[in-house]
Amino acid sequence: MKLIECPRDAMQGLPEFIPTATKTAYLNTLLKVGFDTLDFGSFVSPKAIPQLRDTAEVLAGLDLSATKTKLLAIVANLRGAETAAQHPEISYLGFPLSVSETFQRRNTNQTTAEALADVATMHELCERTGKTLVTYLSMGFGNPYGDAWSPEVVTDFTQQLAALGIHIVALSDTIGASTAATIAPLFSALIPAFPAIEFGAHLHTTPTTWHEKVSAAYQAGCRRFDGAIGGFGGCPMAADELTGNMATENLLAFLAENGLDSGLDSAAFAQARAAATGVFAFH
Known part of the structure; x- marks a missing residue:
């Protein structure tokens, strides 16, 4: 199972700017844990997401000398993609393609x-x-705007991505709308239908619904999961204020419960969890 840690998603909506040195130190702690990928920053407009205006400076301060973790940067347009692509340290560019026309425009x-x-x-x-x-x-499990959503709509989008040669598609629960009843059929249908694509789950959840969501995705064949230590972050449009990112601790608990090895350094993870408490304590 691939674990993708998403401090970028945890930080991006915070109104108070986290100093660049603090961000960099936290990310360097995460790089020691052994995650498959670190969603570390975003090359987008500083006006749109001021919290991440220092992504290039943060990247310059990362210690990549002794980590197997790959870096992923989110981009929102071609300009951002071209900027991110100039950095050889970055392995992945992430782009949010919305199943909802309204949300894509927003x-x-x-x-x-x-x-x-x-x-x-x-x-x-x-x-x-x-x-x-x-x-x-994004909005892969439904949307609040009344835009059309169904497994067939998601399949149609995936078909178009497959035709382009896209290798990784992450179904993203932008507002915490997913349930086991929607997660399982989607992954069960998509994974065998598109064997050339690696499917991931970027799930938002309340503290009481995480287990059923992870279990549904895993049992349906998903082996790539996004998480954020502490469950920090999430979409500000979620109707429930308790809806946040999938807590990495919960993903590890699910693995342990099922006798599966996370491949992470437990001591380093404990240090990262303690560091997260400090980073997000006043937000």
């Missing part, structure tokens, strides 16, 4: 058709620069 100021065209160009850019594009299907 998130990246595009139609979904325009975003899909950008995905094609970003994929070509990644191929040229030795990187891999991770496409997040």
